Amino acid sequence: MHIRNARLKDMDRINDIHNQAINEKFKVAYLTPWTNDIMVEWFKGHDSKEYPVYVAEIDGIVTGFVYINPYRPGRAALKQTAEISYFVDKNYRGRGIGKQLIEFMESQCSNLGIKTLFAIIIDTNEASIKVIEKCGYKKWGHLPKIAIFDTIEAGHLYYGKRIMA
Numbered sequence: 001m002h003i004r005n006a007r008l009k010d011m012d013r014i015n016d017i018h019n020q021a022i023n024e025k026f027k028v029a030y031l032t033p034w035t036n037d038i039m040v041e042w043f044k045g046h047d048s049k050e051y052p053v054y055v056a057e058i059d060g061i062v063t064g065f066v067y068i069n070p071y072r073p074g075r076a077a078l079k080q081t082a083e084i085s086y087f088v089d090k091n092y093r094g095r096g097i098g099k100q101l102i103e104f105m106e107s108q109c110s111n112l113g114i115k116t117l118f119a120i121i122i123d124t125n126e127a128s129i130k131v132i133e134k135c136g137y138k139k140w141g142h143l144p145k146i147a148i149f150d151t152i153e154a155g156h157l158y159y160g161k162r163i164m165a
Contacts, residue, residue, distance in 0.1 A: 001097065003104045006053035006065060008043065013062040014055065015039040017089045024090070025149050026124045029156075050112060051082070054104060056097050064088035066101035068114065080115040086131075098131045106135075109163045118160035122147060129157065137161045 006014065015036050021027035022034070034042075046053050046067060053067040068082040084105055088097045106117065119137060121128050123144075137159035145153040 001063070001100060002057045003054050003101065004057065005048055006043065006055045006067075008040065010055055010062055010065075011039045011043055012036055014043075014053075014065050014087075017062070017064065017087045020090050021087055026122050026154060027128070028087075029122065029147050031149070052108065052112070054101065054108075056088075056101055058092070062089075063092040064097045064101055066105045068105060068112075068117070071118070080113055082109075082112075082114045082117055084117045084119050086119075093127070098128075099134055102131070102135045106161075106163055115164045116160060116162050118158055121157045121159060123155040123157045129159075132159045135161070 015034055018028075018039065019033040022030045022032070043053060051068050051070060053065060055062045056064040056066075064087055066084065066086040068084050070079075071081040071083055072078045084102065086098050086101045086105075088101075109115070109117065117137075118140065119128075119132050121132065123129075123142065138161065139157060140160040141158035142155055143158075144155040146156055147154045
């Protein structure tokens with residue numbers, strides 16, 4: 001497996017993976033799939049010097065991606081904290097790709113000036129919880145029953161990790 005910076009030409013594949021999570025429900029809080037145009041706009045909003053997007057490739061196929069978002073943009077005291085998100089193609093899950101993507105992003109944090117990462121996970125997404133815990137993240141909080149999927153309510157778990165002292 002190879003991890004590299006995402007490129008504009010990866011957006012169709014990234015969108016496919018992202019939409020898998022949306023369609024599976026209880027993986028991400030979006031309810032309707034994104035169009036490729038929306039994904040391209042999303043990507044353009046991620047400056048590779050501050051909030052990069054990385055992809056995992058196996059045999060030239062993008063199998064997953066990871067990115068960070070600013071936490072509470074515009075609030076300078078929080079500049080060194082970011083939210084991490086990761087997605088793996090359903091056909092490649094269970095191979096450690098998510099863990100490797102998270103660890104790779106963590107390895108980039110010193111160059112990005114990020115000291116603390118946190119992940120927000122739907123509380124019924126057991127697979128993602130296991131991955132983030134394997135990476136050493138600790139449960140920092142729980143917002144119960146704030147997401148509604150049709151008629152089923154779910155919560156958000158906040159997992160965090162201090163990357164640099």
